Amino acid sequence: MPVVKRSSEFPHKSNGLDLQDYHHVEIYVGNARQATHFYRTAFGFTPVAYRGLETGDRNSTSIVLKQGEIYLIVTEALRPDSEVAEHVKNHGEDVKDIAFIVDDVESAYRMAIERGARSVLPPTTFEDQYGSAVKATIGAFGETVHSFINRDSYGGVFFPGFKPLVHSKSAVTTGLTRIDHVAVSVGATEFDELIDFYIDVLGFEHSYSEDVLTEYSAMNSKVVQNGSGSIKFPIIAPAPGKRTSQIEEYLAFHNGPGAQHIAVACDDIVRTVRTLRENGTEFLSTIETYYHMLNDRVGFIEESVDDLRELNVLVDRDEKGYLMQIFTKPLLNRPTVFLEVIQRKGAQGFGGGNIKALFEAVEREQLLRGNL
Numbered sequence: 001m002p003v004v005k006r007s008s009e010f011p012h013k014s015n016g017l018d019l020q021d022y023h024h025v026e027i028y029v030g031n032a033r034q035a036t037h038f039y040r041t042a043f044g045f046t047p048v049a050y051r052g053l054e055t056g057d058r059n060s061t062s063i064v065l066k067q068g069e070i071y072l073i074v075t076e077a078l079r080p081d082s083e084v085a086e087h088v089k090n091h092g093e094d095v096k097d098i099a100f101i102v103d104d105v106e107s108a109y110r111m112a113i114e115r116g117a118r119s120v121l122p123p124t125t126f127e128d129q130y131g132s133a134v135k136a137t138i139g140a141f142g143e144t145v146h147s148f149i150n151r152d153s154y155g156g157v158f159f160p161g162f163k164p165l166v167h168s169k170s171a172v173t174t175g176l177t178r179i180d181h182v183a184v185s186v187g188a189t190e191f192d193e194l195i196d197f198y199i200d201v202l203g204f205e206h207s208y209s210e211d212v213l214t215e216y217s218a219m220n221s222k223v224v225q226n227g228s229g230s231i232k233f234p235i236i237a238p239a240p241g242k243r244t245s246q247i248e249e250y251l252a253f254h255n256g257p258g259a260q261h262i263a264v265a266c267d268d269i270v271r272t273v274r275t276l277r278e279n280g281t282e283f284l285s286t287i288e289t290y291y292h293m294l295n296d297r298v299g300f301i302e303e304s305v306d307d308l309r310e311l312n313v314l315v316d317r318d319e320k321g322y323l324m325q326i327f328t329k330p331l332l333n334r335p336t337v338f339l340e341v342i343q344r345k346g347a348q349g350f351g352g353g354n355i356k357a358l359f360e361a362v363e364r365e366q367l368l369r370g371n372l
Contacts, residue, residue, distance in 0.1 A: 016203030044174035130156030321346020
């Protein structure tokens with residue numbers, strides 16, 4: 001966990017690092033080609049760039065996939081003693097880097113280090129025939145890092161050192177457009193420390209809190225976000241309950257804190273979820289009674305309740321509108337990382353009214369795995 005310097009010099013608002021949006025999410029995997037096929041076939045991502053032995057990288061292979069504004073990088077170790085191999089051994093296939101777009105990499109890095117962040121990579125300029133880009137990296141939670149990236153002077157497909165996959169046929173899109181948020185699971189003793197890290201070091205704001213209790217398990221959560229709300233992190237920790245919560249299950253099988261799920265936005269959740277199901281994606285199921293009097297609970301919605309019931313899509317409303325969301329089953333055999341598909345119709349929340357229904361759906365899956 002990051003060491004944070006608490007100081008009145010770093011107020012909780014209007015003192016951010018000018019982090020503009022997500023740049024990419026890098027996932028360490030066991031086999032980059034197989035992972036590419038999975039994200040392409042199931043989720044509609046197109047491979048657009050490659051780095052590996054053929055480009056001079058002797059330690060790892062990385063393939064960049066794109067859909068809408070979303071960039072995913074899947075990275076595989078080429079040597080058994082590499083940092084990538086060790087990470088996959090300890091955590092399974094896992095989110096390693098959640099990178100941000102910034103105007104001034106050096107300024108963002110300097111401010112973060114002055115406020116107590118751990119340096120992983122100081123500001124470094126990378127170049128190839130298409131131009132140059134600047135990158136710096138700091139530690140975040142567990143073994144996950146945040147990179148600051150500016151590629152305003154770069155004209156290539158992604159980043160210096162990657163070659164374009166010019167013969168790669170475009171995947172059939174599923175309608176995913178951008179990263180909405182990334183949820184992080186931490187232990188109860190690390191909960192406040194990580195929230196302080198985002199507020200005091202990165203200048204984020206605390207925007208939402210949600211505590212959940214079911215018959216068997218419980219969790220505490222708080223959401224931190226940058227000033228514009230374009231970057232959001234729900235931080236989730238287990239709370240005392242009768243049995244093992246989904247957060248405790250994640251922490252046990254992940255071997256420590258990590259990115260529990262990536263939420264990806266779409267503009268037509270009915271079409272997107274239908275397509276994803278046709279592609280073989282498995283989602284959590286919702287009990288039939290959830291949809292009884294749905295309109296009475298959330299008010300008028302434009303979508304057909306019959307369609308949402310058929311697809312198991314959840315609905316929630318806040319003072320600014322409503323949202324619809326659904327959660328995949330874990331993407332791996334380890335019950336760790338999964339995806340959320342979300343469509344916002346004005347709502348700025350995270351489906352607080354659905355969290356208990358989600359927890360109960362996960363508990364049904366945990367029971368099947370023998371982990372409840």
